[in-house]
Amino acid sequence: EPEVTQTPSHQVTQMGQEVILRCVPISNHLYFYWYRQILGQKVEFLVSFYNNEISEKSEIFDDQFSVERPDGSNFTLKIRSTKLEDSAMYFCASSGTSGVDEQFFGPGTRLTVL
Amino acid sequence: AQSVTQPDIHITVSEGASLELRCNYSYGATPYLFWYVQSPGQGLQLLLKYFSGDTLVQGIKGFEAEFKRSQSSFNLRKPSVHWSDAAEYFCAVKRAAGNKLTFGGGTRVLVKP
Numbered sequence: 620e621p622e623v624t625q626t627p628s629h630q631v632t633q634m635g636q637e638v639i640l641r642c643v644p645i646s647n648h649l650y651f652y653w654y655r656q657i658l659g660q661k662v663e664f665l666v667s668f669y670n671n672e673i674s675e676k677s678e679i680f681d682d683q684f685s686v687e688r689p690d691g692s693n694f695t696l697k698i699r700s701t702k703l704e705d706s707a708m709y710f711c712a713s714s715g716t717s718g719v720d721e722q723f724f725g726p727g728t729r730l731t732v733l
Numbered sequence: 734a735q736s737v738t739q740p741d742i743h744i745t746v747s748e749g750a751s752l753e754l755r756c757n758y759s760y761g762a763t764p765y766l767f768w769y770v771q772s773p774g775q776g777l778q779l780l781l782k783y784f785s786g787d788t789l790v791q792g793i794k795g796f797e798a799e800f801k802r803s804q805s806s807f808n809l810r811k812p813s814v815h816w817s818d819a820a821e822y823f824c825a826v827k828r829a830a831g832n833k834l835t836f837g838g839g840t841r842v843l844v845k846p
Contacts, residue, residue, distance in 0.1 A: 623776065650832060662777070662823065662836040675833055710776060714832070722834060724769075724776035 621645045623725035625711050631731045632701055640696045640728045642711030651694045652712040652722060653686065655679075662710065668694065701732045735760040737824050739837035746814050747845045754809040754840050756824030764826040766807040767834065768798055772820045780822075783807065794818070819844040 624643045632638050644651050653665040666676040668686050685697045694713075698705055708727045714720040736759045746752050758764060765784050769777040781792025788800040798809045807824060824837040 652832065652834075654834070661838050662825075662834075664833040664835065667832040669832075675831060677833070712777075721767075721779050721782065722832075724778070726774065726776040 621723075623711055623713055623723050625709075625725040625728050627728060628726065629729045629731070631733065634703060634732055635700050638698050638701055638730065640698075640709050640711075640730070642694045642696075642725055643692055644694055644711065644713030645715075645723055646692070648713035648715050648723075650674075650714040650720070650722075651686075651688070652714075653696045654710045654712065654724075655707040656710070656727075657704075657707040665696070698730075701730075703732050706730055706732045735764060735826050735828065735835050737826050737835055737837035739822075739824055739840050741840045742838070743841045743843065745843040745845060748816050749813050752809075752811045752814045752818070752842065754822050754824075754842070756807045756809065756837055758805050758807065758824075758826045760805075760826060760828075762829070763802065764828060766798075766800060767825040767827070768792065768796070768807075768809045769823045769825060769836075770794075770820050771823065771839075777823065780809070814842075814844055816844045816846070818842060 626641045651668040656662045666680045667674045683699050687695050710727045711725045712722040714722045738757045767782045768780040780796045781790050783790050783800045791797050796811050821839045821841045823839045825834045
């Protein structure tokens with residue numbers, strides 16, 4: 620069964636450093652998403668990406684964040700200068716040919732900023 | 734703005750007993766509604782979804798949910814819980830136009846033998 624994969628499973632970084640979280644969406648999917656969950660809080664939408672551009676983003680997704688689909692398989696989330704409050708579980712998701720299709724989630728990357 | 738409330742943070746249920754998880758949403762029109770489950774170390778797996786039509790929807794793993802427009806609710810039920818159902822359950826809503834899922838805070842289910 621196809622699945623969304625994410626690497627690494629856990630990333631530890633120093634405050635101010637850049638991190639790149641990687642995701643491989645399901646191969647024939649066209650819509651891609653990042654969500655995050657700060658410990659003890661709700662899962663929050665960050666951004667959606669379609670046709671090589673951002674289709675929707677939340678107020679959390681400021682200039683410190685960027686997304687990219689560098690090739691035909693990967694989808695990345697970059698945080699340019701990490702802050703302590705960026706520590707969270709980051710989930711990648713993808714969905715098929717329509718925005719109403721089910722979003723399939725990866726297992727997440729736990730980011731710890733020290 | 735749309736929002737989702739799951740009033741129960743934790744629920745403990747005996748194996749074989751029935752389970753009901755509550756979800757209330759706030760949204761101007763009928764949203765698309767979802768229930769996801771997250772087992773430890775796993776991603777979010779879709780249990781079921783409601784877009785339109787029959788207000789009682791069946792999902793995987795023996796779960797069902799009922800949409801009640803008058804109560805702005807979408808409660809999840811299972812008649813007989815198995816130990817493997819211990820997990821965290823998330824209700825989510827989405828506008829018909831747009832891709833963003835808005836999640837509730839989750840309900841952690843513990844299953845007693």
